[in-house]
Amino acid sequence: MTQELKLVFAGSMGAGKTTAIRAISEIEPITTEVQNTDFVEFDKEETTVAMDYGELTLQGGEKLRLYGTPGQMRFQFMWPILASGALGAVLLIDNSRPDPLADLELYLEAFRSLADAGAAVVGVGRMDRCPQPSLEDYAERLAQLDIVVPVMPADVRRRDDVLDILEVLFQQIEATNDVSQNAVSE
Amino acid sequence: MNVRAIPQELEAAFDREIKQLHARVAGVIGCVLATTDGRRVAAVVDNEADPQRVSAMVGSIVALGETIGREVMIGQTQFVAVSAVSGMILLQRVPAKRDLLVVGTLARHNTNLGTLLHETGIAAAAVGIVFDEWLKSANTASGATEHRGVEAAGRPPLADS
Numbered sequence: 001m002t003q004e005l006k007l008v009f010a011g012s013m014g015a016g017k018t019t020a021i022r023a024i025s026e027i028e029p030i031t032t033e034v035q036n037t038d039f040v041e042f043d044k045e046e047t048t049v050a051m052d053y054g055e056l057t058l059q060g061g062e063k064l065r066l067y068g069t070p071g072q073m074r075f076q077f078m079w080p081i082l083a084s085g086a087l088g089a090v091l092l093i094d095n096s097r098p099d100p101l102a103d104l105e106l107y108l109e110a111f112r113s114l115a116d117a118g119a120a121v122v123g124v125g126r127m128d129r130c131p132q133p134s135l136e137d138y139a140e141r142l143a144q145l146d147i148v149v150p151v152m153p154a155d156v157r158r159r160d161d162v163l164d165i166l167e168v169l170f171q172q173i174e175a176t177n178d179v180s181q182n183a184v185s186e
Numbered sequence: 187m188n189v190r191a192i193p194q195e196l197e198a199a200f201d202r203e204i205k206q207l208h209a210r211v212a213g214v215i216g217c218v219l220a221t222t223d224g225r226r227v228a229a230v231v232d233n234e235a236d237p238q239r240v241s242a243m244v245g246s247i248v249a250l251g252e253t254i255g256r257e258v259m260i261g262q263t264q265f266v267a268v269s270a271v272s273g274m275i276l277l278q279r280v281p282a283k284r285d286l287l288v289v290g291t292l293a294r295h296n297t298n299l300g301t302l303l304h305e306t307g308i309a310a311a312a313v314g315i316v317f318d319e320w321l322k323s324a325n326t327a328s329g330a331t332e333h334r335g336v337e338a339a340g341r342p343p344l345a346d347s
Binding site: 030031032034035036037038047049050051070072074075077078 | 221222223224225238239241242243245246247249250253257285286
């Protein structure tokens with residue numbers, strides 16, 4: 001039987017969750033995008049209001065089920081629903097937003113159990129146009145929060161960038177599991 | 187439409203329709219008019235439910251209902267209903283030229299579903315007429331191009347799609 005793994009993509013509105021899933025999904029993604037009516041939050045034509053869904057088969061045959069969350073705070077009720085049973089989380093931060101480090105804190109807190117388990121990775125977008133905060137700033141903030149997750153720049157329109165994020169996420173999960181197993185056996 | 191900048195007269199007219207729906211159907215304990223992206227436009231709720239949270243959920247559930255309808259190829263979704271032990275909620279899109287609004291009606295469990303559906307449909311149609319008339323007058327008054335100035339520069343227009 002094919003093993004199925006669930007991953008969740010979270011982050012602020014416009015960070016690229018739908019785009020990231022679309023970039024790597026081998027099926028036409030299921031989306032719940034509707035016309036955006038809040039241009040104060042983000043100047044974007046459409047926004048996800050429930051979830052995105054895509055699928056990707058790994059080289060080993062495991063099937064990844066990819067779930068995207070709606071980004072706005074008012075849809076926070078959807079986040080734990082979609083994160084339930086997830087192996088890991090990809091947190092996408094848009095560096096062009098007013099306070100990306102506050103966004104980082106918000107989504108890390110929301111997906112804290114996955115982050116604490118070492119099952120999360122942070123992808124920072126639009127760093128080419130908005131280089132600040134830097135990756136060092138992100139690392140510093142994570143250290144203050146006592147959270148150890150990888151942070152990497154990403155252009156989620158590019159399939160390879162999204163696959164790189166997933167590769168780092170799986171390495172992180174594997175490394176954390178190894179450490180846990182060693183701790184148990186010692 | 188930027189819901190944070192709905193003109194007062196339009197908001198008042200929406201509010202009137204929602205209050206009328208709430209008042210005319212026995213057993214109805216709440217009515218919400220929300221945007222399809224989950225923002226509260228008008229609401230009357232008798233219990234402790236938070237209208238803003240309910241509005242967000244209305245947007246999500248309608249989108250999910252319509253998505254699953256498409257996925258299983260049963261055609262366009264007409265309404266979404268949630269039936270619970272102590273009540274039910276019925277969600278119906280507002281039929282208007284711009285597909286931006288949803289009416290949600292919360293009722294006690296002993297309310298007749300057919301009546302609720304009929305009355306929610308009437309309210310949705312009335313809201314649609316109000317919205318269409320306002321869109322028409324707004325576009326006539328200012329012209330599609332000029333109307334783009336209603337919101338901050340670069341934002342999509344309020345009235346023309």
